[in-house]
Amino acid sequence: MPRLIKFLFCYLLVSLLSGCGYNAMQASDEQVKAAWSEVLNQYQRRADLIPNLVSTVKGYAAHEQAVLTQVTEARARVGSVSLNADQLGDEAAVKRFQQAQGELSSALSRLLVVTENYPQLKADSLFKDLLTQLEGTENRIAVARGRYVKAVQDYNVLIRQFPQAITAKIFGYQPKANFSVENEAAISSAPKVDFGAPPAQPAQ
Template identity: 45%
Template sequence: MRRGSLVLLVVVGIIVIAGMFVYGSFKSAQNQMVQKQENVSSKWSDVDVNLQRRADLIPNLVETVKGFTKEENSVFADIANARAGLLSASTPQDKIRANGTLDSAFGRLLALTENYPQLRSSDQFMRLQDELSGTENRIAVSRRYYNQAVQDYNTFIGQFPNSIWANILGFHRNDAYFQASEASRTAPNVKF
């Protein structure tokens, strides 16, 4: 074999091996991006199920509170509107915003119950509040898992060379994180 043919064969071999490496990296990154994106969707579904569970419990709690209070219609209207907003929201970003509105309205309802000791001691109210407390815990856990999945996905598509493959394949950063409300970031003023 001539020296020129040998050099050409080595160069072609190197190009083929490099091409296989690049293709393998591309396919591996693509598969992982799809898996991570599906994980985000799955974790969002968990959040959505728990938000729906809470939205289904709230009317029962509102009706129980209405039985004890007659003049607090604005609070009930706010909750009904916030709940309707949550149920009609279609994207994670919209649901996250609507959930914040519902949290705020629901907080006003719970503050209202402080004025009615007989309500707070009713068996039905206590049972509903326990169910709601359990649901709130489920929501907190599913939010945490969802945020972790979004962070994992964003980190993966932001790293080199995955960022190149993500741009080619059309995978984009997901910024639909749950964040603490402004009210929860302020420490309560406790006086002894």
């Protein structure tokens, strides 16, 4: 008899949790984590390309040290601002991560503008290959970021709906931070690779 009571209690508990969206929250939370892992994977892929890119540019434009340093320092800042899936509820931490990535994107854009002044560099096969990889990585970042945005949106909507909101409160499910509008705009523009564009004029 005690076993039957225990079984019925467990069955009732599982039924209540399922009906209140617990399983859906678990699945949605895992989806957000998977989407974020892919975002990090693509950002890491970009970071891994940068040392070779900087080294190649330095071979032709060693005196453009200021721009090369900016890129290297921006990459270092990106490496020091980690953000794992368990921190996605911390909006300030997400903003710091986005800002670091945005600074790296801006530094890369400045580097590519500088390369317009070096025809021999633009003809270098290694440089061309690195730019192709960079463009592909930026596209992958955009796709991964879009999937993360959608996963977070679905998750946040789920835990705010009734009766799931009650279950979320009981089990400690919190809303997760998404890309903010200004940061999304800052990092969603891939560095432009346009060999026909005129070189930028230095600021006076």
